[in-house]
Amino acid sequence: MNEFDVSLLDLPNEVLLMILKKLNNTDVLYSFLNINHGRLETLAQEQVSSGTLNFVSFDPTSSMDRLRLDRFRLHILPSIHENIKYLILKPDLIECILLASHYPNLTKIKLCDFNEECALHYFGDESPLRYIFQHQITNLILVNHDKDMLIKSLKTYILNVYIQILNVFQNLKHLNIIGSSNMSTLCLALRGLPSNTFYLSSLTYLSIDVYSLDDCLYLLDGRLKQLATLIVRIGHMENSSSIIHNMDHLPNLKCFSLTFQNCITLLNTNFLLLFRRMSNLENLTLYLRIKDQDKFVDGTFLQSEILAYMPLLHSFTFYICTYVTTIDSLHHPTSQDVQRTFTNLGQKQVVCIINNISPEDIVCSAFSTPFAFDYIEDFGHTIPNIIFNHVTYLMIHDIVWFNREFFIELARAFPLLQILRVLNMGAEPCQLDNSQSYKIAEFPHLTYLDMRRADSPYLEQFLNETKMYLPSLTKLNVIYNNLRIVTDNFTRRETRRNCAKVKQLLVSSPLAHTKEFYLHFPLL
Known part of the structure; x- marks a missing residue:
């Protein structure tokens, strides 16, 4: 046999399994099941023994993906339905996949791009999926995709989404609702609702965005008696009101995570008293x-x-x-x-x-x-010698000038940064040694740069490709006159590349609709 004439089937099982582990389980099943080859089918079955199938990458509007979905629905799912424990779906695939077969061991579902319309359609009394949701699902993850401006009433939204979830998923133990953006305004607000609202005795794990500290205290007033883990992010009102809350001991609570992105004061006694109820916390x-x-x-x-x-x-x-x-x-x-x-x-x-x-x-x-x-505000000019591996949003703010070495070090310390805001106006610029050779600061994931409250030399540093590399920048917030100066009326060659992918330019003054302007911003 020719040394280069080797097929996939010539490889030993150990090597084939190494290859399969690099693939998504749905890709493995699609490629190797029902192809009339016992060895590959056995390996595929072993690879998906975890029982997790991810359908998020499927696009029902694509003819190729429709063919793949048909094969999954008609041939693959019926042959493995007893092994499936966890499904990851988009709303437009919920009915297609869940009605394709019977899943006796399915207990966990993650719904991506979830919205109010999805809740009304699938969680209502007439839903054909109500039995699965009501009796089988104990672990639910929702990735919220609703937009604030489309919601007419927050109270109605809470009833249609949050309350409906607990009415339908009656055996739920784990509930994780992930907002579509930092501190989404579409969060749970319980004030003014009956005391039995958002009640479920079986729930042991809850991760959720709430409107205020009051809403956190409502969740811990006895309505969720078995709760062992509470991860709560408070998005708006900084302190609780004068409402008298149930402040009984919380014997079952073992894990508590509290995030306040807005500033709070410690004058409110309810905040510190909350922690005195958690003597069993680990x-x-x-x-x-x-x-x-x-x-x-x-x-x-x-x-x-x-x-x-x-x-x-x-x-x-x-x-x-x-x-x-x-x-x-x-x-x-x-x-x-x-x-x-x-x-x-x-x-x-x-x-x-x-x-x-x-x-x-x-x-x-x-x-x-x-x-x-993943979020830091008012970060100063001192960068510690650590890597902030989770931070995607950063606002730097100081009265000290941020020099070029600072931004090179910032890029090293924040490798996954997506949003950067620079607040520094009127500081005394450092005198740079022009003879010194500098590296280019690289921010490969930065999509949004806000320079509205920064002096023009900062904008020059970021847009000049000899100083910064911004391959993913799509949104730019600037003072228009600073932009015009830095780009030399949009004729400067060094500033074109970092502007080339910008799709949204936020300025307070009218834009210059010139040929040179669109050479800098061809996607606007």
Whole structure:
């Protein structure tokens, strides 16, 4: 046999399995099942033993994908229906896949691009899928795709989506609702609704966006008695109202994660009292930005006000950002002083950064490492020697000038950055050594750049291809006059490449509809 004449079937099973593990389970099934070859069919069955099928990549409007779906629906699913435990679907494939066969072991479903229309159609009384949802599904993941501007009434939306889910999925144990954007306004708001709203005694895991701290307190007022894990992201009102909530002990709660992206104050007693109900907590995650303080929130404060009430706690992941307004910064502790308060408590993997966002306003950021969150605001000119592997949104803000070396280091520290906002106006520019050779800062995933509150030299750094590489930039927010100056009235060659893929340009002044302008922005 010719040394190059080797077919797939000549490979040993171990090598074939290595190849199959690189493929999506649906691709494996489509390629190797029902092709009248016992060895390949056996290997394919072994590969999909996890029982997970992902149909998100299928496009029903494509003739090729329709053929693939027909084969799955008519030939493949009926032959493996007893093995399927987990399905990942888009709304337009729910009925097609779920009605193709009987799935006795299906307990988990993830619905991508989920919306209110989908909930009304499939979760209603007349839905042909109601039996599956009501009796079999114990684990539900919804990736919300609704747009805020299309929703006429938040209360109606909550009844049609959130409440309907719990009415239909009566055996639900795990519920994860993922917003379509950071702190979507389409979040759960329970104020004014009956006390039995969003009640389910079987639920042990809940991950959800809520409107305010009140809504978090409602979820913990006894309506979800078996809840062991609560991951809650609060999107709007910073503090709870004067409503009296049930503040009983939470004996079943083992894991609690709380994210406040907006600034809060610690004047509201309900916030700190919440943690005193969690004496059996084992894992705590906090993302807090705290304003109106006269001193930094440090390890000593967290120990006395929160951690002291959790004797079983063994994992504490946090990002605590404190905003202090002062006239005399000399009397405030240094970043080393703040970090020492965490070390004294046994929290050794902690980083503390202090920076000024105005002459009077100081920001102190303290966080555990590795950094576990995807969102940072008011990050200063000091970059610690760590990699922020999860951060996709970053706002940098300081009264100190951000030089070119800073952005090179920023690109290294934030490799997955998608959104960057630069806030720095009127700072004294650093004198650069023009003879020094600089690397090009590369932001391969950056899609949105906001330079509305940044001086023009920053815009020049980002748009100049000899200084920055922005292959994915599609949205740009700028002061129009800065853009005109930096691009030399849209004639500068060095700024064309980083502008070439921009599809959305946000400016306050009318655009110049010239030939040179469209050479810079051909997709506008």
